[in-house]
Amino acid sequence: MSIAMRLTRVATALLLVSTTSVFAADPIKLQMYYPIAVGGKITHTVDGLVADFEKIHPEISIQPVYTGDYATTVTKALTAFRGGNAPQMAVIGDIEAYSLIDAGAIVPVSDLANDQAGKDWINGFYPAFIRHIQGKVWSIPFQRSTVVLYWNKQAFEKAGLKADEAPKNWQEVVDFGKKLVIRDGSDVKQWGIEIPSTPNGYWNFQGIAATNGAHLDNGKGTAVTFNTPATVEALHWLTNLAQKDGVSPKGAIAWGTTPQDFIDGKTAMMVTTTGNLTTVNDNAKFPFGVAMLPEKTQRGSPTGGGNLYVFKNGTPEQQKAALEFIRWVSAPEQAARWSIATGYVATSPAAWETDAMKRYVQKVPQALVAREQLKFSQPELSTYNSVQIQELMNHAIEAAVTQTKTPEQALESAQKQADRLLKPYQ
DSSP states (O other): OOHHHHHHHHHHHHHHHHHHHHHTOOOEEEEEEEOOOSSSSHHHHHHHHHHHHHHHOTTEEEEEEEOOSHHHHHHHHHHHHHTTOOOSEEEEEGGGHHHHHHTTOEEOHHHHSOSHHHHHHHHTSOGGGOOEETTEEOOEEEEEEEEEEEEEHHHHHHTTSOTTOOOOBHHHHHHHHHHHOEEETTEEEEBSOBOOOBTTHHHHHHHHHHTTTOOSBOSSSSOBOTTOHHHHHHHHHHHHHHHTSOOSOSSOOBTTTHHHHHHTTSBSEEEEEGGGHHHHHHHOSSOEEEEOOOBSSSOOEEEEEEEEEEETTSOHHHHHHHHHHHHHHTSHHHHHHHHHHHOOOOSSHHHHTSHHHHHHHHHOTTHHHHHHHGGGEEOOOOOTTHHHHHHHHHHHHHHHHTTSSOHHHHHHHHHHHHHHHHGGGO
16 A cells, blocks of 8 residues: 555544544533422423433533522522532522622623524513513523412312302401311311411512502612501411411411422412412312412512523533523423423413413413413512522511511511611612
């Protein structure tokens, strides 16, 4: 073989090695913090979505890290960011945007998706789920919810109530509740209603306050309005359900155990996230209904749940890959799949038009309630120093329901402490 032929073969071999190495390049690696805040097989669903995305995009590898509840997740994410080891993206509460911006931890999604297609994509979500801060959109809605009322139709029938009619207002909650309580001597076999008050009681309470025309913040992240007459009245109503009316358990009611109490027939009604819908639907042995929150002066509910954020520490390639995943997982087909698997609200009108979603709501019409409630919803309590501010309200609610303080005292104390925390931002 001539030297020329040998050189040609060597060059060809080198070209093949070079070409192969290009196609076999290591994928862009992303870490995603994810909160597990409600019941159900959330991790299985998230893992499935990630696996399906990686099949379509073998050039991107995503590692979900399950980090606990929302407050724990944002704390871990900010700690990791300050230590130079933040995830490239995360699902964190929509309400944490101010704190994440204040820390310089995140990139506005509207800056990454700044062409016309990107603007159209962002504008395709329900406006109730989009928060504009400093003229930018910092995150994309994904695991979103509202507060709703669930009721046991079988229990209603046994109590002589109309099975298909939920209480429409605060007074009917009390009237229905008195008929629904089942006692065996000093023991209560079935309560009328459970409204969780710990550990994140502020969210359910915001729903009650909203139905009395109240807001808990100024919409700018810089001030709270905890001690208004409408809010005080709402906290009195909540505490009276147990202390005066006897339709609810006394003391603090746990968020995590309330859905199981409902499924087990220990309470005939409960107030919780629409994100528990699939768990209830899969496990309840009785027909149940879902309704908007009973009103005092108006309909109302806070929106809630988590959004997808992109962290600033990622390389341009990682940020681009994170945006690719966010656009895919929030697209109508995946949003519908997520909603069906979990009970969270599908975040865009287009998701509700998919064939899968249309079939689902025929079987589970209760899913439509949260969507219809969006038109009456207000943004969830969100401020700078968000975790501390939320804890102040949580402690106030717990103090009131345990009778450590009166509603007036509890909310006045929370207001004064919040004012001090937020003064630097005013």
